[in-house]
Amino acid sequence: DAGITQSPRHKVTETGTPVTLRCHQTENHRYMYWYRQDPGHGLRLIHYSYGVKDTDKGEVSDGYSVSRSKTEDFLLTLESATSSQTSVYFCAISGRDNQPQHFGDGTRLSIL
C-alpha cells in the first residue's frame, strides 16, 4: 500500500471555526491532491501541488487554501468552515502525471 496518512480521520466542528487537514506521504512523490467526495458528485478536485510551495486551484477551491512546505506534507485549510463544507476529504499522491493516483483513507468532516 502507498504510504499515505490523513489526519484527523474524523472531525466535528462548528461553523466559522478554522480547520486544517493533513496529508502525509512517505513515497517522495511529486504530486499531491485534495479531493472532496459528496453523494451524487463523485470526487471533485479542490487543490493540487506539483512540488514544494507549488500549488494551484482545482474545480472547487472556494473557501479552501493549501500549503506544501515539505515534499511529504500537504495541508488543506478551511479558514472559516461552513456547513456546505461537510464532506469526506481525500488526499492522493502520484509520482508522475501519467501514473495512477493513490489515495489515503479519507477524513470525514462534519460542520455543525
Place this chain on the structure above:
Amino acid sequence: SQELEQSPQSLIVQEGKNLTINCTSSKTLYGLYWYKQKYGEGLIFLMMLQKGGEEKSHEKITAKLDEKKQQSSLHITASQPSHAGIYLCGAGGTSYGKLTFGQGTILTVHP
C-alpha cells in the same frame, strides 16, 4: 471541461452473475482510470487504459477502452460479495496528472 457519466448509478446482482459498468466521456480520453471504493475507505486503483481498443484484466475484472476513446466499460465475471462497493472512473491526460471523476456506480452483490 471534461465530464464523465457512469451508468448505471447503482446495481444489485445475485452472486455468480456477470455485470457491466459503463463510463462515457464528453471528450476524448487520454487516460482512463478505474477505482474501487469500499464504504468508509479510500479508493483502490484497479486499472489504467490509454490506447483505443485496449483491454486489461485482473482476476475476474476486465476493463476496455473503445476505439474512439470516449467510452470505457468495466466487466465483472461471476460476481462475488467481495466485489461489492463503489466503482469510479477517472479521466486523466491533463497537466499535473489531475483527474476528473464520474459520479460512481454502487454495486451490491447478494450471496
